[in-house]
Amino acid sequence: MGSEPGGGGGSGSGSSGSGGVGEERRAALLRRITEEGGFAYVSSAEKAACGDLRAAEAAREMAWEQLHSGPWHAVVPAWRDAYAMACLHVAELRAGAGDRREALRALDMGLIMGGPLLRGELDAAVERIAAEGSEKRREEEEKGDAERWREELAKNQNLEEVLQALPKKSLSCKIIEKRSSMSLETFISDHFLRESPVVISGCIDHWPARTKWKDIEYLKGIAGDRTVPVEVGKNYLCTEWKQELITFSQFLERIWCTDCPANLTYLAQHPLFDQIRELRNDIMIPDFCFAGGGELQSLNAWFGPLGTVTPLHHDPHHNLFAQVVGRKYIRLYPASVSDDLYPHAESMLHNTSQVDLDNIDSEEFPRVENLDFMDCILDEGEMLYIPPKWWHYVRSLSPSFSVSFWWSAMSPSSSERT
Template sequence: MDLKTNLIKYVKNNLEIKKCVNEFNLYLRATFLECYSYCFVPHQKYEDELLLKIDSILDYLQDELNIGHWSEIPNTTRQAFTSVSFMKALITLRRGTDEDTIRSVLKCVDLGLLLGAPLDDNHDLLTQAASLLNKSLSTKSDLVENQRKRKLPSNLDRVVGKEVGSLNCPSIECFDKEFFKPRRPVILKDCISHWPAVTKWLDLNYLLGLAGSRTVPIEIGSHYTDENWTQRLMSLRDFIHRHYLDSSTVGYLAQHNLFDQIPELRNDIRVPDYCALSRQYDDGDDEPDINAWLGPEGTVSPLHFDPKDNLLVQVYGTKEIVLFSPNDSEYLYPHESNLLFNTAQVDPYRPDLEKFPKYNSAVAYKCLLEAGEMLYIPLRWWHHVTALDKSFSVSFWWT
């Protein structure tokens, strides 16, 4: 059975895909319905022009996605992008199923996952499609030798501050009373030894075999406040070869929901039991926001705070972290722009006291986060993070 036929099997309600026709003007509606008919009406004739037509619809939707702030984009527009991305996959596979074609189809589906939104009846459509396409690809060209580790020296001694305490796998009751309720940071040890990721992710060939052809967003530059900072979409394979193994140009897979995009990796981790605690009377969200942080030595997240409680889990590698209480916010000189309101202007390693004289009143907390440990960062606590060597971290945000 061919790939196109197998992909169509994942569709639970093709009429839901058809209803996104309402997102288009009259001209594009006709184009969309022509492409839809080829995908879902039996015995429709394939024409090379169909690829140009489906691309014109995707171009229109991408323009719509780039208008205004991301949070203001209607969900129906993002769902339409999901539907049309899937349709393009079906149309492209009609052209052939050689390795290069499948890779291009997988990239199209990943873009749908990154920019689109899950459908209601066909919620896992693109996730299932991407998994099937990825499994059909050869991974022999991805193989790399075991990495030689290089560790940067720590600079924590340049920061005057208190050491963050640590505790071996405390009970939920202890964590709640001593740290969660009073909002005190702490390093938690011996909490992830049961994770398959602890051993599996050390092997780059495992990651490449599972996700080497998947498209992911990569931050290029020293950190996101740098004027030369940018983001690029590339395959995980290209990221590992261009930026992870060769760190001459800094690249960082940072704060990306990799585990919804690639559920196979989600199977390698577990949500910490501490995330069951909540500050909300309605017990908060059912699931935390889970993000991946994969990069070489030298990656930096500048001093900032997050709006939720955070458990930062270090699967491998070492990171040094400097933290400040929300009570010290005025001493850290947050940026005045709406975009960077949660980011400080002060660099705790090189504070400019002439420009930021109040910084002298701030009290720093600092720690090294080693492999197998997790750091509890209470909501709105400021934190500056530097990777001393190649590392893979997972953050769990919850309320």
């Protein structure tokens, strides 16, 4: 499934455009926008550069409209860069007026939706503005948050409760093999070349994230005021499903709110580590991701409460799914049974099954009932290797922080959902 909000500036790289280089970039961009007929945008951007906040907001709105004028893939790249430029102007002027939170929000929107041209300037501005407020404590932070967070993460459902919540026949077919501290050579010969799933333990225990991400004060201090895209609803196939932009602190608060599935909030398939670089320092790329001489194609965060579900689907890449905090149930079907899983016909969902594993309609989808599958409960500190095109269903069994590493030796398409 497409992930348009996550497909912005995170894929680009650049240096901090200071001095003449930065001015040259901006001038060239304005010339390009003029060629695209964006005369009103250019006029507003020039006023914004002179300190006019209203003009900066107007330029941002004009660029935003261009980003939503048609399918995401059809957006003229220069307009993505123009949106990033407008976000920079807004942030600089908001920060100058002492409005740190709105400045950070503007920068995050530039990182999420903007192009790569001014990525270095956005990163530098985030670092500067975030540092200015690093010694200030958030007045609204409740004293009991840290303790409540630790208690919630420590909860562990017993196996009977887990099985009652899982799809039919779970843990009754073939359990995915688990291996400890596997060598790269063994992984390649026994699993990568054979495209055979495996759970690997003992390889991410050294990640700082294994302890730091259990500390809510650390997470709020690093990312609390940053804006992130989240999904709200049972899953992306439901009619009530929607996307929102909220602060990371607001997202952490929503992790407790699991009573109503319609309000379930999931930070899913988002390049969070490109956006918030401090969190990137808490994880490392496993050597397994270089198997086959391929290159890492995508690094995404999957953060959410108990009960999040990713429907049965497949992806085009090799996938190493690391469970950093909490645990998840994962079911796999091989690519060879794709037709028996009734993929959606429409192009946007062609990699997603019509079958709801939580409530299988045997009359409509009769071939699913007797299919063999592999499954497991992926515990904290473990990684699951999912070969390309293998169908997988994922359910969180606790508040959960996961990281997925996609890699491929082929030229990838980044439009599929993990």
